[in-house]
Structure formats: C-alpha cells, structure tokens
Amino acid sequence: MLRSMDTMRTLLFVSVLVLLATLGAAQPQPPLNVMPMPSVVQLGAGQLAIDRSFSIAITGFRDPTVERGVQRFVAQLSQETGMLLKNKSVESANPSLLIHLEHGRQEVQRLGEDESYELTIGESGAKLNASNPLGVLHGLQTFLQLVEPGMNGFTVPAATIKDQPRFAWRGLLIDVGRHFIPVDVLKRNLDGMAAVKMNVLHLHLSDDQGFRVETKKFPKLHEMGSDGLYYTQDEIRGLISYAYDRGIRVLPEFDTPGHSGSWFVGYPELASSPGPFKVDPEGPDSVTDPTREETYKFLDKFLGEMAKLFPDAYFHIGGDEVNGQHWDKNPKIQAFIHSHGMKNNQDLQAYFNQRLQKILAKHHKVMIGWDEILHPELPKTIVIQSWRGQESLAAAAKQGYSGLLSFGYYIDLMWPASRHYAVDPMSGAAATLSPEEKPRILGGEACMWTEWVTPEILDSRVWPRTAAIAERLWSPQATQDLNSMYARLEELSWRLDWLGLTHRTGRFQMLHRMTGTYDIAALRTLADVVEPVKDYARMDSVKGPWDFRAPLNHLIDAVSPESDAARHFSAQVEAYIQSGYKDQAAESQIRALLTTWRDNDTKLHPVLNQSLLLNEVAPLSQDLSALGVAGLHALDDLDKSEPSPESWRTEQLALVERAKTPKANLLLMVVVPVQQLIESSAGQRPKS
C-alpha cells in the first residue's frame, strides 16, 4: 500500500504541524504502570500480595472464553512471578480475585459490544466486574500490568479502576501480501494486541506480490498468485478462534480493483490488460476489469466463499490507488464508460464498488474500503478507512459515512511513538463535527505495511510503538503526557517479551548474523543510536525496481524505528543545559556516553571492514566517534567556563551538518544534542 508519494508528503507536513500544536496540551497522569491508561483511576492505600496461595473465583454467567482467559492469566502470572499458581478457578469464599460476569458475548464478536470493566483492588482481595466477557478479558490485562515485585514478594497496588474504551474500533492492519507472515507470528502479535486492548486484526490478504488465502473455488488464486506461502482455510479458522478468545475481531481485506495483480496470474481474464502475468518483484502490472459481467460472477462466488470463512460483519475491499492507465488504454473499457454515461475512471470505480457492495450485502457483509471508494452513489452503510487524514474522514462523516483513521498511524514510516500518539481521530476537521456526526468516527487502525518487513523483523516494527496508538484509541482524549507515555511504554515493552514477541531480542540475532561473532558490543553501541530513515525515503533510495524478495539483513533492518538511547541522551543534555551546566549527574552520564562513542569506531572498524553488510555503515561509525570527540571538547570548555574557540565551533558545526545526512538509510539520532553542547560552549549561558 504505497500511497502516492507527493500526496503523502503534503499530508506528512500537515501532520507535523498538528503534532507541534498538540504537544502543548500534555496533562499529568497518575503513576500507574498501565497502558493504555484506564478512563478513571483512583489509587488506594496498601497493596494486594500475590503469593502461591493466589486464587480466583468466577461468579455470575459462565463463559468459556472467560474460563480460557483466566487460564492464560494464571499461566502468565505464574511466568511473571516465577511462582507456580493454581491453574484453575476455585469455589473459595475468599478468593484473591473475584470475577463477576453479568452475561455472555456474541458468537461472532460485534463492533460496539460492551468492553467496560471495573477493577477494585484492596489489601485483602480484588474484584473484577464486567457485563460482557470482553470486559473481563480487558480487566485481567490491566491486573497483570499492575503486578510488581516488592519487599513482600509480588504485589498489586490498591486502586479502583473504571475503564472503557473511547473508540469501539481499535485495529492493527498487517500486510501479509508483500511479505507472508506465518500464523505463529500473527498469534504472538494477537497476544500483544490483547495486552494493549486492541480489538481488530485487519489482514491485508492480497496484493500485487501475493495472494495469501487458500480458496476452494478458485485455487489458482493462492497456488499461482503466491510463492507457495499462504494460509490454509483451517489455519484461518484457527487464527480467528485464537483472536476471538482474546476479544479481537479479524477483518479480511482483498484489495480490488487496484493492488490485485496476484489474482491475474491464475485468472488473467479478470485483468484490464492482456496477460500472461506472473508474480514478479513489483507484482503484475494491471487492474481489474470492471466492465465484464464475468468479473462479477467471479467476485460473487469468491466473496461468497470468503464471507463464510471470515465471520466478521465487515469486509474490506481495498479500493485504493487504482492505476487508471490500464482503463485508459483499453478501448472496450473506454467504450463502456461512454455508453454508461460516466465521466471518468472515478465513476467507473464507483460503479464497480456499487456492484461489489451489493454482492457483499447479499453475503451479509458491510463493505469497508480506503478513502477512494467514497462516492455519493454508494449507500451510507459502508465504512471509509482514511489514509488521507481527519479532513477526509470528517468530510465522509458529514455525508453520513462511518470512518476509521489510519492516517498518522502508518507504523512502517518509522515515526517515533510520540508522533503517532499526537494524532487524534477527533482532531482537526473532525473536531468540528456535530454531535450526530461524531459517533461516525469509529476509531482507527495502526497499519503495518510490509514492503520492508519480514516475519523476523515484524515484531520490532509493530512493538512497542503500536501501544501508543492503542492508548490514543482507548484512553480519554486528555491522556497526553509524553513523559508518562514513554515511561509506561518502556515498561510495557519488556512485559510484551513474556508473550514471545521478539521486538527486543530479535535484533541481537541479526547483529550477530552481521558480525559473525558473539561479541556484538561495539555494533550495539552504534545500532542503539541510529534510526531508519523516515517516511518513504528508503523506497526512494532504491535504484531500479523494488524487489520484495531482496534480503532484509542490513543494519537498517536490525535497528529499532525509535532510539530510546538517543531520546534519553537528548533529555540528559536538555537537563544539563537547563541546569546552567550544574547538573553533575547529568554531565557525568553525558560524558560517559560521549566517551563510549569516541572510542567505539576503533573497536568497530575491524568488524565493519570484514563484512559486506556492515561496510556501508562505516561512515556512520566515524561520525559517531567524531561527535563523541566534539561533545567531550565542548563539555571540557563548559567545565572550565571558557568559551570554545570560534574556529573550532565552525569546524564542528560543519561536521554536525555532515552527520545529519542519512548514510546506509540510517539517521544518527544524537547529532542534535551534541550540536546543542557545541553551541552552548560558545559561552552564552541560558542560566547561571
């Protein structure tokens, strides 16, 4: 889903302005290690001890997903405390945790089912009340996150929590078309989603590079339209049931009429241009022909089969980025446009979508598509997913359409969590909607497009940043404190480790692979302070056609989208400067890091010179060492209260500018704070 670059760039620029505007509105939050932050939290006195006698009782309605959820909860709690706890709920009169459930849940999870819960934790026990099993599942996740070690073993702080989501649709899209993502990787990501109370896994199941679901009616779709990597129908059913147990809906997307090249390899008659087609690096270059009746017969049968396989009430047909050239060039299609009184390709796509919508309605599905499907001739029941932004979303809502925001939540763009966090579905144009229109904004979805993502890399691209988006969609709009968010995000990140997610550990294997040695310390020092280039810069840097089969085994693939080390270093430099250069603890930490960086290139150089994969980052390593030297020099001058020589500063600031240029598609994230130190050494003290 490579959105048009120019449009996207304009949108990104607007987004930065929104970000800057929002940063001022930060509000402090209670010191509770939960993410997403619950709606209402009242901290109590004392704490509940978790020891080997910990027990759970369930009263009220008996629901099998709650039973299984409690079993997972106990297993997780056992793991996180190292104490083997009873894995069954008891009939005890005084359980440590008493769960009360009012009623059952829908057989197929519905949008807008009650997800609220109340969790009351006291010194003698905890109570978790919910109307719907979904609330119990969410409450258990909150409880788990509250467990911490203490002088009495493990404890949970006393608190009263009343919680419910702000938006009913909190999704994560995973593109399994560009790179196939195996079921076990999806499952551990579903565990991660459940931990942060997300409730929709949107699978982008087909694209030009691959068709990823077995179909019985049209087997050439998955057989010829993929490299052999696809989900069997049994696997899909297993995945849906796994998701249901965790309170998560699975939304299928089969993109059409664009992004559908993989369909044409087995069924060239569906295409608008003549075949034959094959799955090649960029995917077959054509779009669906909406003028042939056979296309709709095919779609009716195909969508009918998929509508049964995926029980969710919604069905996503993509509809984005249709390359009109193939329609322009086909005389029959042009004739069809004219004979039907259409003005242009947009009208033709609207005609196609109307037909699709009727087919889906016949199969009892609500149609969703990207911004491009919006057209007054389509019924108001459809849902618009917006990659274009709040303005597009608001325009749709004003016309009566429901919508989801994904603009600002493209996690493949390598933005920091703070930037995603600042994007609110109800901000900008959406803020001006009327009380009837506002509820049409259903929520949003983080989008993990996988042009540059393999199963090995996926976790590190999704986590932990997606938790910031999950919080934006769950917590009250006023939840804005960035320091709180980052502190909780770092805590959450290691808790996600327990679920088998590899976002923290996977990269060490990749660094080992690059160095071919167990000693990766020097490479880690560099890797910790760089980030991949942002937005579409990596795609722009490709010479020749992009190839989805290219090895993703370079340093850029192994580093985190956001450098925690650089963020912490920036904060220390900020604190040091703000203190009028008097904060000795900060200075000592800054000095230690600068020293490590100064000395790092000497250590790393021999390794870089032995490996093709690493050779390309040699200039980055040199820059880092040079910044270490310059920063230490600046600190020395600041210590002596002597202004640094101007000629030296000029030279160093030129170095800084050079170090700002991406190398090997990587950005050195400590350049700006070192620049601040150099500039400060000129002697204009902010405070004294």
Added chain:
Amino acid sequence: MLRSMDTMRTLLFVSVLVLLATLGAAQPQPPLNVMPMPSVVQLGAGQLAIDRSFSIAITGFRDPTVERGVQRFVAQLSQETGMLLKNKSVESANPSLLIHLEHGRQEVQRLGEDESYELTIGESGAKLNASNPLGVLHGLQTFLQLVEPGMNGFTVPAATIKDQPRFAWRGLLIDVGRHFIPVDVLKRNLDGMAAVKMNVLHLHLSDDQGFRVETKKFPKLHEMGSDGLYYTQDEIRGLISYAYDRGIRVLPEFDTPGHSGSWFVGYPELASSPGPFKVDPEGPDSVTDPTREETYKFLDKFLGEMAKLFPDAYFHIGGDEVNGQHWDKNPKIQAFIHSHGMKNNQDLQAYFNQRLQKILAKHHKVMIGWDEILHPELPKTIVIQSWRGQESLAAAAKQGYSGLLSFGYYIDLMWPASRHYAVDPMSGAAATLSPEEKPRILGGEACMWTEWVTPEILDSRVWPRTAAIAERLWSPQATQDLNSMYARLEELSWRLDWLGLTHRTGRFQMLHRMTGTYDIAALRTLADVVEPVKDYARMDSVKGPWDFRAPLNHLIDAVSPESDAARHFSAQVEAYIQSGYKDQAAESQIRALLTTWRDNDTKLHPVLNQSLLLNEVAPLSQDLSALGVAGLHALDDLDKSEPSPESWRTEQLALVERAKTPKANLLLMVVVPVQQLIESSAGQRPKS
C-alpha cells in the same frame, strides 16, 4: 536423582585431580568454528559464497529424513543470512551443495549406525557424502556452523572434513519427573542436541515427584501420580518422530524399585510399606515391593505397553539409590529374603532386576540401569550407566558389561564447561582396559536433574555447557585445547539462539521480573559476575524439606552456571600480570570493569531495597563494589610502581576472604583475580 552426598563428594574430589592431570595435555586445534570439532580437518584456500542463488541437489538414495533435514537446513540458512533461499532441492548440474547418500537408515534408529560423513568445500561448490542419512544430517550441521559473513556477503571457508564420532552413544538425560518439561521445550532442546551431534535423549519419566507418561493400562499412574502434567501417548509419538528426524534416539527411564513413589499414589499395593500415599513435596516415601508376584504381573503389563510406545531397543529401569529401610522394616520381605537364601537387600534388588530383565527381554528390550544394578547374576547384555565414575565403569567392562559414563557430566552441579570437558570416559581405570574390553564403553550422557530447574530455566542449565560434553563424546580424545573450546562454545551459543533456545535471553526476562522495571543494567552487572554455588550446596542450604513446588525466581535461578565475564576478566588480569604490568590494553579494560563494579552498588542499592527477591543479594553487591575499589587502588599503586601499604593489603585480603563466602547461594567469581591484583601490588613483580 540426588546421589548420596558423601559418596558424591569423594568422587568429585577425584574428578578435580583428573581435571588437573588432563589440563596439561591441551593441543592446539585448527581455527574452525565448529563444535564438536571434526575428526579430520584440512583447510583449503578461498571460500564458497552463499548468495540467493544457493542450490542443493541430492543424488543416490532418496531418504525422507534427509529431504526434511535439507528443508530445515535451507530454512536455517535463510534465517542466518537473512536471504530467502529456495526451500527445495534442485536437479541442477552445478548445485552449490551436492549431497550424495549411499543407502537408507534403520526404521528405528540403532546404536552404532554409521554416522560418518565427508564434507568438501571449494570455491565453486561443496560436496557432502555419507553412507547413512545420519551422516548427511551431521554434515549439514557442520556446514551451517561454518557460514560466516564477509566482504562478499556470506561465505563458507574451503575445507575438507572427514568426520565420525568417537563414541556411538552421546546422550542428554532430562529429568521430567521433578519438574515437568513441556514438549515444545524438549523439542527446542532436541534441535540443540542435533546442532552438536548428540544422538540420545534419555527421558527420566518418573520419580517420587511425578509420573509423566499417559498409560492406558494403568491410568492412575499419570492421573494420580502427577500434578496433572504428563505427556499423552500422542505427544510421546510426536516427540520420538521429531527426534528421529534429527538422528536422535529417545530412551525412556522408569525408575524402580527406588525413586518410584509416584507409582504408589494410584497403586499402593506396589509399595513395601503401607499407604495411602500422596504426591507431596519430597514425594511418597517408599520403594517397590519385589516379593509379590502381583508386582511382576503389573510390571509385565506396564512395561509391555511402554515397550510398544518407545521403539528404542534399550529401556532404562533406573535402579539407583534404593532406600533399604522399607525392606528392612517389612517382616514379609525379610522372610522372603531368608527363605530364598539371599544375604541382603542387594541380593533382593538383583533378584528384582533379574525378573525385570526377563520381562524386558520378552518385550524385545535391552535393559539399562544405574551402577547399582550391576550384579554377577545378571546377563552380560545389560548396560550400566555410571554416576559413580570411570572405575565403576571399567569394573563393569572387565566383567563383560557395556557401560555409559555420566559421572562428571551432571550439569545440574553448576560446574564450568572446562571441568566437564576434562572428564573422559576412557581415562582413569578405563584407560587400562584391554582391546576387547574398551569397546564396551559405549559413550556417555550429560544429566540434567531438575530439582532446581523449571521449563523457564532449563535451557540456561543445559546450554551451552552441554556442547563441551558433546565434543568430548564426538571428537578425537586429543581434542583438548581449552581456549579453542571456549572460543567455539561462545560462537555456538549465539547460533543456538536461532533454534529458539532461551539460554541467553531467558535470564533477562527473569531479571526484569525481579526488578519490576525495564532498566536492569545494574542488576546485570552483578548477575554477570556471579555463579550459583556448586555441587549439592544449594540443596544442603535448604532448611526443612525440599519442596519441588517452591518458586524458582531468585537471582540464582537467573544467572548462568558459568560466568563468561568473570572468565574473561581473569584472563585479562593474568595477561596484565604476565606482561609485567605493561599490557596497557589489558589494564585499561581491567580498570573499566573495576570502575563499573565500584560504582554499581550505588545504582543497584535502591532496587535491591525494594524487592524481597533481590534483598538477599545486597551483601554480594557491596562485596563487588568493595572489590572494585580495592582493585583500582592496587592498579594505581602498580601504575606508580609503589608497593601498596602492607596494612592496606591485610585489610583488603580480609575483605577478599569474606567475599569468597557464598551469599544467597551465589559465588562472586571475580574475587580471585582481584586478590591477584592486590597481592601483586606488594611490589614483587613476576617479570619486568
């Protein structure tokens, strides 16, 4: 399998002497990153490039386990290079790797099947030849370990390798009785075993604390004799087939007449003392009654069922550590002994074993048991597994019995890899065996007893140290170079990461659990330089009865049995002293570490004071910082070429002695090198 403490202590002492005797015999090895080291290696010139065109062809005999082995090989190679390689073998005339297989393998893997292979790697391609599929599987593991990054992407060095095992039986025992170990954990350990060419997984399936296999004939064994954690027969079959695919036999052990308390919970009539029994912390306290005919009827039916479930030709009946008190106290049993003309309980156990051996022979199994089953009345076909040592093993061999060494390979005793590595099945008394007797020493087994091991901890106790034992059993006896072993062990350790083993990463989760925070840097600094107490010291420290259900969530459970950091530090101090205090690189690294330790307690102190689990290690943290201060002081004096004051040294050496005392069952492993620095600072320079 808690062997009698006093006997074991004497044996350990002998083992240290053997170790010291062996260390002198070290021989240099070729610089090849393979473990175990192959029998014959000849390095060539140049290297074979591994790129996306990498292809494999198989000629000769077609074997399905080879096909699957090649698929795993390609998947592993893809993972370790980050390049998606073709997952099918090709018919190409010029494949990158040409495998030639002579014939098939036994349907049930047999002891002594040909495991040899020849691997020839040149610049234009590699050839792997083997008679038996087992050789191909081993050769592929060797190839994988040779892959390294370089300036042309990934490469394998040109070499000619002729390889075969020294011993035919190279096992790992996992005790799943004390703590149940789930199938997925066993599977990843089977992957680890295959990587180091081990070929027997010995499952200790029942003990006082649990009976771990489903039986259809006597369901009360697993239902009442466990906490609900056992393997279904389907799971066992799956595990055996998984192991077979990797060239590994699965040997079952059902320990009797001792260590069999879990049997009596459901079947009290089997016991020598009156029931009822229950699975309690130390397990039911009784032993099997060998005097009742019903016992043998039971065993015939039970062993018949298990003999079918486990296809291996061998069957282990335990037979160790029988508590004779229960026989002494039972008048009927004493009467039986007298009426049958037996002298003592040993004779009674021999009678029991003879009966057992006949039952097993009827079910086509060869009986194995621990040292205690050795008795002249048993046929020479049985195999003795020795926890007592080479002398016991040699004595058995002289009497015509085959044997396996496990003495010296008890990996639960927390020895360093070097100490296990020095234990050779053919050393000591075994070295004096005649040419006919020597082949009776079949090999050995590493033993992972799990009194202090949960599934979470297992990998870190098994790996990487077990690879040193695997090398002892596979490679030529002259393979002894400790530096080479450790260098290759560290490389292997991160390669094992790719198999999903958690020996490196699992402990970080445990440290996080203890601190309740994402910042575990200070705790890691401490954890990196401590080791658990050795031998049975932890068990000795338990006040009251040992409880297998006790939480294993303390620092001792999270640290490695062997501290790499301490070993490296010792080597640096050694190099520094040997250089006459002139090795500046060594000194600078020593100084950096001492400084980190000096400053660490201040950082760690607040964390330790907040956690019950960590509070107990506060004195260790203080010791480490004090050693840092002392070591730095000594370095300063050495730098100034001034002898340190004697009073200071006396004081510091007293500190050193205190720091040698275990605390929280942990040993600080950097005490001795710091002591060397302090002593050196007196001014007697070894060289100058």
